[in-house]
């Protein structure tokens with residue numbers, strides 16, 4: 033066997049490494065590890081690759097950005113700002129935009145990547161939520177991902193404030209107002225954050241350290257843990273024939289997954305760069321340096337902060353109280369702390385909540401189709417709806433000017449919608465899920481409509497139904513449909529009240545909330561009966577004397593009969 | 602990694618299908634065009650190579666753009682530089698990306714493979730062994746029999762954060778004198794100056810309906826005392842001055858011939874309030890739309906703020922210039938816990 037120079041060289045390197053690290057074992061175990069393929073598994077990758085872009089462009093920016101609030105007079109090329117007093121932070125941002133070649137591009141890449149990063153995180157989280165990928169054994173990884181979401185918000189917030197322009201300065205001022213509203217220690221917290229009174233001269237350097245060291249460092253470490261857990265658990269897969277909780281079906285890490293994911297990384301880089309090249313973002317030279325006096329209407333924070341903005345806008349001011357001489361600003365605390373706190377707590381704790389209601393202990397590696405978990409799906413849609421209403425409320429002034437409506441009316445509408453819309457969304461989503469389950473039942477029992485109407489010998493018209501093939505059948509029958517858990521009665525056989533009954537009752541309620549509304553899955557008997565029925569029709573058709581006429585699809589009528597839901601209220 | 606006792610992955614598999622329906626296994630593999638047609642396969646290869654070539658062109662484009670389009674002094678010149686550099690770089694990335702993905706999809710082996718899973722928990726023997734190891738270690742350390750050791754270690758560790766946190770917390774809030782929230786630069790006799798032009802304001806020059814952005818005299822870089830910071834003082838002292846028809850004013854206290862001055866810092870969370878509507882005498886905060894009625898002591902008429910904007914009491918001096926007669930009667934800006942104490 034002849035070996036080329038390249039082969040010999042790589043064998044030499046491999047030998048050198050393996051003698052010192054034993055890396056051969058790792059290569060053997062990991063190089064052909066299987067990863068399932070689905071477009072929705074790319075969402076987390078978009079987040080990962082956007083973060084890589086953030087690191088790269090961020091390092092470029094640190095070379096030129098000066099995190100200082102020392103006041104200077106601008107003397108650079110941007111004429112409208114000549115002689116204007118500004119912080120070094122703002123001056124260096126102008127320098128990046130006007131004097132550093134590629135500096136503006138890197139700024140715009142960095143900002144677009146930040147927006148995409150957050151969007152990808154959120155949509156990725158929704159994918160995990162709606163498919164039930166957070167179930168055992170992945171609850172911990174859900175918590176890791178959830179922490180990453182919070183850290184992403186922190187990264188965005190600290191970064192947005194750095195250029196020290198009018199908009200970011202006003203954002204900081206709002207932060208100061210929210211911090212001051214904290215009971216008892218609010219004033220001190222404000223001093224803690226700003227190193228004295230607002231704005232002081234410490235906040236930009238402090239945010240800078242958080243933004244380029246602490247937060248990205250934590251994100252990096254947690255991304256490492258996140259991906260380690262993904263490999264440890266092996267990725268989940270969508271349901272389908274041949275895919276079970278005991279296997280994983282897909283493509284090997286090397287070469288297919290490497291090429292696809294690696295290639296996809298470059299596509300994400302390319303997409304972000306294309307956006308940065310063609311769509312302007314944060315043109316701080318138009319805003320001017322921070323000054324506590326001027327304002328601009330219609331200024332919007334980055335999208336992932338809009339929900340807080342909207343929440344603050346909706347809360348009526350009457351809820352500030354003075355109790356015993358101390359001021360309790362519920363008009364700030366509820367929208368800025370309590371509401372986001374509730375939304376995030378429910379999200380963060382969801383896997384544990386659901387496991388508690390199900391009482392199930394087994395591992396899940398095959399994903400749920402969202403319809404097969406109606407309450408979860410409905411709750412997810414409700415949370416998204418609440419979030420979306422707050423985002424819209426954060427743009428209520430733009431909506432008002434755009435549609436020429438009264439701002440007060442819009443605000444009132446959103447106040448009502450914030451409570452009504454999630455409930456409605458919950459209800460309708462659950463209906464839709466149960467409806468889809470019913471449709472699955474029909475398909476399993478009667479097959480697909482073929483749009484062919486046939487007249488039988490005795491004059492009856494029937495539509496020919498095509499039975500499902502075995503793969504589709506499996507997909508539509510092989511899912512779990514839990515019932516509410518049973519608990520032991522309040523009193524034991526001797527009539528003594530049982531300890532722990534109250535906790536059980538709460539659990540039973542939760543479980544009922546989750547699973548009381550359900551569609552009974554197809555049973556073996558039903559399936560057998562349906563098959564017998566089909567065979568009968570088939571025999572009649574084969575039996576001759578038939579006039580068949582294929583009707584155009586839109587004229588055909590379905591002959592399927594609705595199956596009663598078992599305990600559907 | 603796998604053990605050779607019972608195939609543990611079987612423990613994981615749970616079937617919910619009705620009896621009689623069995624898993625038919627993976628659907629058969631669908632061949633791609635290139636798997637059967639060598640010409641299609643060759644074409645894919647050429648496409649991939651061309652995409653990589655596109656990336657090379659992008660790199661060259663960036664180098665050309667770097668020299669050809671300096672950022673310059675105008676918005677259009679920086680945008681031009683930005684666009685050409687950016688488009689080049691985008692091609693540079695996307696060429697590699699689409700090339701690699703097309704390679705993977707059209708040329709690489711696309712037969713799905715199956716790998717077994719194993720339950721996450723370790724086996725009972727391993728667990729028992731782990732407990733054993735820990736017990737041995739604990740016995741070696743002797744901690745179980747010596748409670749003084751345990752107590753000492755826990756106390757030492759519990760106190761450890763203190764010496765680190767103390768200097769941090771001691772310094773991070775500067776002098777921690779939060780009473781500064783209560784005062785601004787305004788004093789009896791301080792002239793009202795225009796912002797940013799810094800000129801005194803003659804009452805007679807303020808026409809009905811006009812709005813003036815105001816800062817106190819002395820809030821200027823050349824005039825500040827050494828312990829005053831321009832930004833900190835300005836953040837508290839900014840004022841909005843409006844002249845109404847005197848008959849429209851519900852209270853005339855602190856006003857001068859229909860001229861009223863209010864803190865510009867919103868009592869909600871502190872944005873500068875500056876959108877004045879002449880017809881209604883309403884002042885709107887652009888941040889969360891709290892609306893204040895200037896004719897009625899800047900009371901809140903809508904939105905998330907609760908309190909009226911604090912009023913700056915004004916009059917004129919001998920020369921007819923507007924001056925303050927005092928500081929604001931209460932702390933300006935957002936509420937805080939001990940605000941009215």
Ligand code: HEM
Pocket residue numbers: 083086087089090091093094097124125128139140142143146149184187188190191192193194195243244247248251314
């Ligand atoms: C972890 C995710 C990150 C997010 C979400 C994020 C977000 C942001 C945002 C929104 C801005 C304002 C951008 C502008 O208008 O120019 C910004 C600025 C900045 N970021 Fe990041 N960033 C992240 C990571 C990083 C990293 C890792 C670094 C450095 C190693 C970095 C360095 C900077 C610098 C120096 C600025 C100020 C530059 C300027 O605006 O001119 N960032 N960041």
Ligand code: FES
Pocket residue numbers: 867868869870871872886887888889890891904905906
């Ligand atoms: S800061 Fe003025 S309404 Fe919120």
